[in-house]
Amino acid sequence: MDERPEWPRMAMAFLALGGLINSSYLTIHRLRPTQSAPLVCGVVGNCEAVQASKYSVFPPTNGIPVAYIGFVGFLLLLVLSVLSLQRSQIGRFSLPMINLVLASGGLAFSAYLTAIEAWVLHEWCQWCIISAVVAVLFWALAGFDWWQARRSTAAEQLEPANATAV
Amino acid sequence: MSNTPKPRQGRQRVREKRSLLPFYLLLGLGGIVGLTFVFIQALQAPVAPPSASIPIRPVINAAVGQTSEGYWYKGDPNAPVKVIEFADFECPACRQLELDLANANFDAEYIESGKVQWIYRELPLRGIHEMAQYTAEVSRCAGDQGVYWPVHMALYDSQLQWTNIKNSQPLILDAAVKAGANLGMLEDCMDAQTHTAAINASYDSARSLGLDQTPTIFINDDRINSTGNFYSDLKVAIDAKLGVTP
Numbered sequence: 001m002d003e004r005p006e007w008p009r010m011a012m013a014f015l016a017l018g019g020l021i022n023s024s025y026l027t028i029h030r031l032r033p034t035q036s037a038p039l040v041c042g043v044v045g046n047c048e049a050v051q052a053s054k055y056s057v058f059p060p061t062n063g064i065p066v067a068y069i070g071f072v073g074f075l076l077l078l079v080l081s082v083l084s085l086q087r088s089q090i091g092r093f094s095l096p097m098i099n100l101v102l103a104s105g106g107l108a109f110s111a112y113l114t115a116i117e118a119w120v121l122h123e124w125c126q127w128c129i130i131s132a133v134v135a136v137l138f139w140a141l142a143g144f145d146w147w148q149a150r151r152s153t154a155a156e157q158l159e160p161a162n163a164t165a166v
Numbered sequence: 167m168s169n170t171p172k173p174r175q176g177r178q179r180v181r182e183k184r185s186l187l188p189f190y191l192l193l194g195l196g197g198i199v200g201l202t203f204v205f206i207q208a209l210q211a212p213v214a215p216p217s218a219s220i221p222i223r224p225v226i227n228a229a230v231g232q233t234s235e236g237y238w239y240k241g242d243p244n245a246p247v248k249v250i251e252f253a254d255f256e257c258p259a260c261r262q263l264e265l266d267l268a269n270a271n272f273d274a275e276y277i278e279s280g281k282v283q284w285i286y287r288e289l290p291l292r293g294i295h296e297m298a299q300y301t302a303e304v305s306r307c308a309g310d311q312g313v314y315w316p317v318h319m320a321l322y323d324s325q326l327q328w329t330n331i332k333n334s335q336p337l338i339l340d341a342a343v344k345a346g347a348n349l350g351m352l353e354d355c356m357d358a359q360t361h362t363a364a365i366n367a368s369y370d371s372a373r374s375l376g377l378d379q380t381p382t383i384f385i386n387d388d389r390i391n392s393t394g395n396f397y398s399d400l401k402v403a404i405d406a407k408l409g410v411t412p
Contacts, residue, residue, distance in 0.1 A: 010189050017193060021200035028204065052258070052330060053294050061332065082193070085186060122293045 004148035008141045009084050012099070015141070016078035019134040023070035026051070026127055030067045050125035055116045058109075066113060070131055073106055077138060088149065096142070096149040103135070103142040110135035220261075220268045220323035222316050222345050227278045230315060233285060235371075236364055238305075238314045240273070241283035247276075247407045249400075250285045252372050252382040255302060255321045256295035256329050259396070260381045264322040266397035281408055286318065288368040289380050297334055300356075302365045304342055307355035313346040320345035 029051070050056065057063040080102065084095040110132040117124055230240050253260040267273070276282040288305075290298030301321050308317035324341035328334035343349050355361070372382075383390045385403050392399040 006185070013189075013193055014196065017197055017200065021197075021204055024201060025204045025207065028209075050294075054296070054330065082190075085189075120293070 004145065004152050006085060008145040008148070009081055012138055012141045012145070013078060013081035013085075015134050015138045016074050016081050019074035019131055019138070020071065020078055022127055022130050022134070023067055023074055026067035027065075027071045030065050050117060050121060050123050050128060053121055053123075055113070055121065069109070073102075073109075074134075077102060077106070084145070094149065096146040099142040100139075100146040103139040106135045107139040218265055220265050220319055222319045222323060223273060224316050224346065226273055226315055228273075228280070229283075232309070237285050237287050237368070238309055238318070239283055239285040240315055241277040242280045243283055245280055245283040247282045247404055248285065248386055249282055249404070250287060250384040252287045252289040252377055252380055254289055254291050254295055254298045254380045255305065256298045256325060257291060257380045258325070258329075261322045261325045263381050263396045263400075264319065266395070268319070270397065270401070276404065282404060287372060288365050289372040289377060289382070290365060290369055291380060292369075295329070297328060297338065299362075299365060299369075300335065301338055302368070303356060303359075303361045304338055304352065306361035306364060307352050308342055308345070308347045310355060310360070311347055311351055316345040317342045317347055 051067075054061045056067070057065050058069060077099070080095065080099055083090075084099060088095050090098065113128055114132050117128060226240050228241050229243060230238075232238055251263075253263075277284060288302040290302045292299050305314060305318050305321060308314055320341045321338065324337065328337040328341070331337075339349060339352055342352055381396060383392075383396070383400060385400070386407055388403070390396075390399055390403055
């Protein structure tokens with residue numbers, strides 16, 4: 001029986017939801033360019049500048065808008081976090097492991113985008129920063145949950161051995 | 167209710183179901199509230215009219231020239247109000263300001279009437295705008311041919327066509343040619359990097375003033391801190407300097 005604590009997975013679901021809402025805001029802006037004719041260009045917290053740059057799509061210049069990638073990614077993480085409260089496997093694969101692998105991918109992508117903001121654009125977008133913080137926290141929780149799951153599996157495997165010893 | 171203890175597994179299952187229900191409710195509520203908020207926010211913003219174009223005035227009936235530092239100006243140098251704009255041809259906010267100025271017939275009302283001298287200083291935000299430096303240099307090259315202001319307006323007008331695309335140089339040059347520049351002379355001027363140093367100096371000078379955003383506007387040395395529409399704040403400030411009551 002899987003006895004690991006539920007709170008990390010609950011927190012992961014809330015984080016993924018936050019990331020989803022955040023990225024849906026950017027996705028709508030991308031789909032429906034508005035006259036949010038930016039007030040200024042170049043100021044810190046300049047999302048318009050970051051969104052208008054060639055790095056707002058991946059791969060740069062001719063790729064998929066990163067807002068869409070974020071939307072799909074967080075939606076997937078949300079579904080998987082909720083699912084992992086109900087079951088621990090999908091087919092042959094352990095859900096905590098899937099979560100951790102996807103979260104690591106998300107973390108790496110966030111690191112890439114943050115590096116672009118810091119060293120290439122010298123511009124910061126508050127929505128991208130929120131997304132990066134969510135990615136870091138989600139990864140930490142997914143790592144903790146995976147570790148807990150591994151520990152409980154190891155304990156289960158030990159139990160029969162102990163029983164025979166006693 | 168019976169006091170008989172239930173089997174352990176059954177009791178656990180009941181506890182799990184109970185403990186997850188508030189979580190699902192809270193998660194669902196958070197999702198509904200968050201997404202509704204996002205949709206309302208996003209749908210409230212008006213969609214930009216794609217055809218909003220900036221009319222190009224071939225002639226400005228006022229003094230036009232370059233300051234001692236090389237910056238292009240329009241309007242009487244002795245006008246009571248001096249506006250200095252730090253801007254970038256690839257900045258959408260600068261384009262919006264240019265559009266608002268044109269729609270309000272600003273040149274006729276303030277420049278040609280001798281009330282305002284407008285000085286344009288280049289602050290190309292090269293980090294985010296790939297063609298910022300190039301367009302600034304094109305405008306200066308057009309200035310050498312005596313068509314600075316028409317090309318200035320044409321660059322802003324055509325911004326939506328050449329920003330964020332590959333190989334945009336021909337489109338930029340084409341816009342300048344349509345506004346009256348000679349293509350051969352323009353290309354020679356750009357190839358010779360005639361104004362590269364001047365634009366670099368303009369950039370450095372703006373940065374040394376601590377400026378990092380465009381448009382930044384000074385009216386008689388007072389910086390306009392706009393919080394809403396740049397043009398309306400600008401007009402209010404100019405009228406105040408002119409002693410005009412709205």
